[in-house]
Amino acid sequence: MAIENISTVKDGKRVIVKKPELLAPAGNLEKLKIAVRYGADAVYIGGQEFGLRSNADNFSIEEMREGVEFARQYGAKIYVTTNIYAHNENMDGLEEYLQAIEDAGVTGIIVADPLIIETCKRVAPRLEVHLSTQQSVTNWKAVQFWKEEGLDRVVLARETSHEEIKQIKEHVDVEIESFIHGAMCISYSGRCVLSNHMTARDSNRGGCCQSCRWDYDLMKQTDDANYPDIPMFSEQDAPFAMSPKDLNLILSIPKMIDIGIDCLKIEGRMKSIHYVATVVSVYRKVIDAYCEDPDHFEVKKEWIDELDKCANRDTAPAFYEGTPGYQEQMYGNHSKKTNYVFAGLVLDYDTQTGIATIQQRNHFKPGDKIEFFGPDIQGFSQTAGTIWDDSGNEIDAARHPLQIVKMKVDQQVFPYNMMRKELKWQ
């Protein structure tokens, strides 16, 4: 089976007609609205039961309803993750929960356990059912199985490569969703119970405590009980670690669109609104620019730099571009300093005075190098000038979380635009 034709020629220019869905995460209603405003075609959220990330905020049914209504104004869809591997004790309340999700107007659920798949089909048949990456589907024949089981979409294992996904699209006609950005399990998803063993927290029901990201000593056992075991590292070596760099497929997006992947997914229900806004807006631009003119498309350096501004870990393309080696893992210090911090959220702008009303999200003061970005503006940078509090008194710095301040900005901004501050590292 050939991959469907994704492009057509219009006015002598080739354009992509099959644009993939850009799917963003949201841990709460504020993040959901930001994701939609910044260009997500769909947002996935967690409910208060049956989802992984049991320590994320998660949505009540009422909040889901509000999220769905908000998204609808933008033509965006909402999916709910119900991707635990249920234990017997988790069966109670499942039917009512799925019906409530359906009634809230949610488009579909993301699910791993056949218990939840079949229950959903029985009690909430209007919901689409998407197979979670927790099932670690790695081949076309397994995709075929799940299609025959009536699933609407399969989220592939993060271990699948470009060539493999292409073959899957060639063999099976079902929607395919693939991750493009964010943190990743280093194990096959659903096949890791390190947390269960080390901390008695069930990884496959949302209790994962990321034991894989701790440091260990790699040792060789000796047969003789009288001889000590041998360390496989020397004193100056960093300890054994299994921490993968985060996924970043910005350079691969054209290839992903070319093979007809239906949905491109960003990871991170625990991430901030600044992270969601930055990542969604960059991928929105990449997808739109490529689809508009695929033959003259180039990834702009400013997009790559922009993604870096919200990254707290190094990134890599992982399995999409081949099997990752040690350069795609992190040893020793696992974190990375970005040069930017989210400093404020624009609430209002006065076109007469050029003064913006800003909700503080991090300390900033006159003289700081700042920049604004948002879905409705070209990003720009400036130096922060005089700052006033909401009573009009000049202040030496915006120091209080969520404090409302005013400041003159160089160009027009709009509500929900964001302001970053550049950090000066010593």
Place this chain on the structure above:
Amino acid sequence: MKKPELLVTPSSVDDIERLSEAGADAFLVGEEHFGLRLAGEFKREDVKESIKIAHAKNKKVYVAMNALYHNDRVEDLADYIAFLQLVEADAIVFGDPAVLMTVKEVAPNMKLHWNTETTATNWYTCNYWGRKGAKRAVLAREINLDAVLETKEHAEVEIEVQIHGMTSMFQSKRMLIGNYYRYQGKNLKIERHGKEEALYLYDPERDNRYPIFEDVNGTHIMSPNDICMIDELDELLDAEIDSVKIEGILKSPDYNEKVVSLYRKAIDVYTENPDEYFNIKDNLYAEIEAIQPKNRKLDTGFFFKETVY
């Protein structure tokens, strides 16, 4: 009372004879190209030979095809399944639905056991795979005894439970040991660091040692302790669990032979005279404790442990 099948994983064809004498009823064998974390590598000739020996003694041989397959290996499934049918394997153990699909195409009468190691956590899903064609579900090791018993009560398929040995905690497609060596600047050639290297990860906070090895399927990390239920078998036997498994991976043939014989005794004694079992069970436990390898403590896995989330 129905006796459960006593299933063990041999490390070589030679083990089949010994472990049969020790009292095993069934064997799980296979090769890493198709199966995960096997106690030994059984190529096709070995599988054939194992089945011949076992069938002559009225024992069963199941073959592991429970890897996660990428497209390149899907092509190999049909031929291997046809071979297993030809040599009269008693069942195929699968996790990936690609195996189920291929069995339906090439060997529809072949018995199937569903085993993903970690995801058989409720009775509904066990029965779901039963409706798809599995005759047996192998329960996740991370559920407790009450959940095992409740699952058995509701099960429309045979239920297999691991009662002894190491369990798998983790599988990555990445070569994590080799990557670490290359990061250190040594061992620049790509080679696998298999089970024979006896490597483990030391966790100083818990004073735990987790065996780690690489194979064609990636990197595997194993549990720090060995499950040992020899003195806690009564409820499992009362519930008529269909198959109880002794995992022999990373253990010597001598150890496995001894452990099988002790479980054989425990099962036989309990089913014939439960009171006598309670008299001897502490001794049986002590006999296992006496042969535990260095650094391998015994525990009861998750049978009596609660997990939160």
